[in-house]
Amino acid sequence: xxxxxxxxxxxxxxxxxxxxxxxxxxxxxxxxxxxxxxxxxxxxxxxxxxxxxxxxxxxxxxxxxxxxxxxxxxxxxxxxxxxxxxxxxxxxxxxxxxxxxxxxxxxxxxxxxxxxxxxxxxxxxxxxxxxxxxxxxxxxxxxxxxxxxxxxxxxxxxxxxxxxx
Ligand code: MG
Numbered sequence: 001x002x003x004x005x006x007x008x009x010x011x012x013x014x015x016x017x018x019x020x021x022x023x024x025x026x027x028x029x030x031x032x033x034x035x036x037x038x039x040x041x042x043x044x045x046x047x048x049x050x051x052x053x054x055x056x057x058x059x060x061x062x063x064x065x066x067x068x069x070x071x072x073x074x075x076x077x078x079x080x081x082x083x084x085x086x087x088x089x090x091x092x093x094x095x096x097x098x099x100x101x102x103x104x105x106x107x108x109x110x111x112x113x114x115x116x117x118x119x120x121x122x123x124x125x126x127x128x129x130x131x132x133x134x135x136x137x138x139x140x141x142x143x144x145x146x147x148x149x150x151x152x153x154x155x156x157x158x159x160x161x162x163x164x165x
Contacts, residue, residue: 006096006161008058012049013154014038015146026152027105027112028119028136029081029126034110041070045080046119046155048137051123052080054159055087059094084126092128096161098164100133103157108150112138 007047015038016022022037028047038044053064061067066085068075088098105112112119116136124131141148 003110004163005099006033006064008054008056008158008159008161009051010053010055010057010111010157011155012046012053012064014044014153014154016113024082025110027107029079030113030115030121032110038153039094040123042075042078042083043080047103047105047119048080048084048122048126050136050155050157050163051085051103051127051159052084054157055084055091055098055127055161056100057159058107058159059091059096061087061090068082072150081126083097088126088128091161098129098133099160099162100126100129100135101127101138101157101159102135104137105156106139106147106152106154106156108140108143111140112136 001017005092011097016036017039018036022039025032025034026043026045049064105162119136120134123134146152
């Protein structure tokens, strides 16, 4: 099959807890000031994990958990920017580029709106595209379920890839 576009979907979640169980709250490579953070093997950046899986998924490449297993000590505490950079490197080597990324972050606190511009810039740099091609939306859990209770962060992401420059 010869096609010029591929779409991928990614999802991730991390339980949130106070330190020392939870680490610093990192989303999209940014440290957000908050009282709880992800319980994770890496830095627990759910936004980067979901976007990395969306990018890899678009080309049906092995997913994040397969390429960077949490049973492997070399990924312990590592910045998730490394995972996304490696995924981007793989799609570039295969002749593809990211067209745009759209992600929804389900998080009760903090609200993402003050961080939105910086998040888009940071993500754009990692994806090697313009900030106008990155969208990140924050949603609360309306006080319901684990997101609403502030003990879970969830992220859904889609990435469109195109062939060539
Ligand atoms: Mg994760």
